[in-house]
Amino acid sequence: MDFYGFYTGKIFDAYEFLGAHPDKDGTTFRTFAPAASRITVIGEFNDWQEWELNKTYDGNFWECYAKGAKPGMMYKYRIYRQDGNCVEHCDPYGFGMELRPNFASIIRDLSHYKFKDSKWMQKRSVCKDKPLNIYELHFGSFKKPSEKADDWYTYVEMIDILIPYLKENDYNYIEIMPLSEHPCDESWGYQNTGFFAPTARYGTPDELKKFVDECHQAGIGVIMDFVPVHFAVDYYGLKEFDGTCLYEHLDPRQGYHPHWGTLIYNYGRPQVKNFLIANALFWTEKFHADGIRFDAVASMLYLDYGKNDGEWIANIYGGNENLDAVELLKHLNSIFKKKHPDALLIAEESTAWPRVTGSVDTEDGLGFDYKWNMGWMNDFVGYMSNDPYFRGAHHNELTF
Numbered sequence: 001m002d003f004y005g006f007y008t009g010k011i012f013d014a015y016e017f018l019g020a021h022p023d024k025d026g027t028t029f030r031t032f033a034p035a036a037s038r039i040t041v042i043g044e045f046n047d048w049q050e051w052e053l054n055k056t057y058d059g060n061f062w063e064c065y066a067k068g069a070k071p072g073m074m075y076k077y078r079i080y081r082q083d084g085n086c087v088e089h090c091d092p093y094g095f096g097m098e099l100r101p102n103f104a105s106i107i108r109d110l111s112h113y114k115f116k117d118s119k120w121m122q123k124r125s126v127c128k129d130k131p132l133n134i135y136e137l138h139f140g141s142f143k144k145p146s147e148k149a150d151d152w153y154t155y156v157e158m159i160d161i162l163i164p165y166l167k168e169n170d171y172n173y174i175e176i177m178p179l180s181e182h183p184c185d186e187s188w189g190y191q192n193t194g195f196f197a198p199t200a201r202y203g204t205p206d207e208l209k210k211f212v213d214e215c216h217q218a219g220i221g222v223i224m225d226f227v228p229v230h231f232a233v234d235y236y237g238l239k240e241f242d243g244t245c246l247y248e249h250l251d252p253r254q255g256y257h258p259h260w261g262t263l264i265y266n267y268g269r270p271q272v273k274n275f276l277i278a279n280a281l282f283w284t285e286k287f288h289a290d291g292i293r294f295d296a297v298a299s300m301l302y303l304d305y306g307k308n309d310g311e312w313i314a315n316i317y318g319g320n321e322n323l324d325a326v327e328l329l330k331h332l333n334s335i336f337k338k339k340h341p342d343a344l345l346i347a348e349e350s351t352a353w354p355r356v357t358g359s360v361d362t363e364d365g366l367g368f369d370y371k372w373n374m375g376w377m378n379d380f381v382g383y384m385s386n387d388p389y390f391r392g393a394h395h396n397e398l399t400f
Helices: 003-007 119-129 155-167 205-217 270-287 295-302 323-339 376-384 388-394
Strands: 021-022 026-032 038-041 055-057 060-069 072-081 087-088 134-137 173-176 194-198 221-226 262-264 291-294 345-348
Touching: 021 038, 055 134, 119 205, 155 205, 173 291, 194 205, 194 270, 205 221, 205 270, 205 295, 221 270, 221 345, 270 291, 270 323, 295 323, 323 345, 376 388
Parallel strands: 134 173, 173 221, 221 291, 291 345
Antiparallel strands: 021 026, 026 060, 038 072, 055 060, 072 087
8 A cells, every 4th residue: 555645645545455355365454543552353263362463564554364264254353542441343444244233344355246337337427417317215215025124125136126116217327325334224324334334234245236237237327325424433433443533533522413423524634534535436446336425515514513602613714614624525526536537426515505516626616516406305295295276386395
């Protein structure tokens, strides 16, 4: 890995180095934890006994090679803090994870599946400029095998259930609420713990690839929801990962969302920029996503979003704009468009922030292709719920 690039926020594939990477004989584990005093890996391959990770490069990175650690096996990092106490964490860059309430990461080899969507990938830049008819859904709620809360169709089963429905109703895109691993079903994926791990609720990463592949062969683009806003407070996730606030802010006025009970990323830190940029690109490069929809962009842009007086800290100019978040969005979108100019960037932004879809280079904009019309569903349903005789007085619900 380009370590200088890591420390300056200028590498965009950190997941290729960090995380768990198997070969024919074992797996290399690597993580970034500058403040840790000791790190061990425990898993199925060593009967959950501690194997030491060694400091590497400048001492902020840790790694070990575990012979016999194979894809499909579970593992955790046991991270010792400076006070000697330890906390077991899942892997921030892990490609697989257990279903809640368990939280072990799972070794996954993402190189096996071979996509058959070359025709779609070659023409999707043309599709990008055509009218969009997007079906948004939560994967586990679209249709269920039974009334049981935790009974879901798999990625593969949904191919024959969902794609015919989309075709019948003339949708040319699907937008899927977050599929990265999360501990709370009711959050619908918006409070993450496994950022590079497709949720185990519906199957394996290869099965998700097959679902996307089949969508493409049916002429349907796939937009993935991306949550760069916040992360879950569960102790085994990113929270105080190395014993310090490595990914979040120390001051709760900067690092805590009272609305959602979540932690806010520290967007000014290079390792956080690397993490989020790599995560957005990951879904496009490894799973052939045709676009990324950024969730709750407004809460990134405003330091006082959802907060009362005394619960937030102004920027260096005394304003409520989150300058670090603005720069991250510009940087991320610029890099994304250079790498994947044929993919969509969409902002769910609910305020009047200027130039959301303006060019970063020429208009000092944020660089998105579209702004998500998040109120449309409620407005349309509200309009249609009026007696037809009275709808003439409610056209504003469709046009405002």
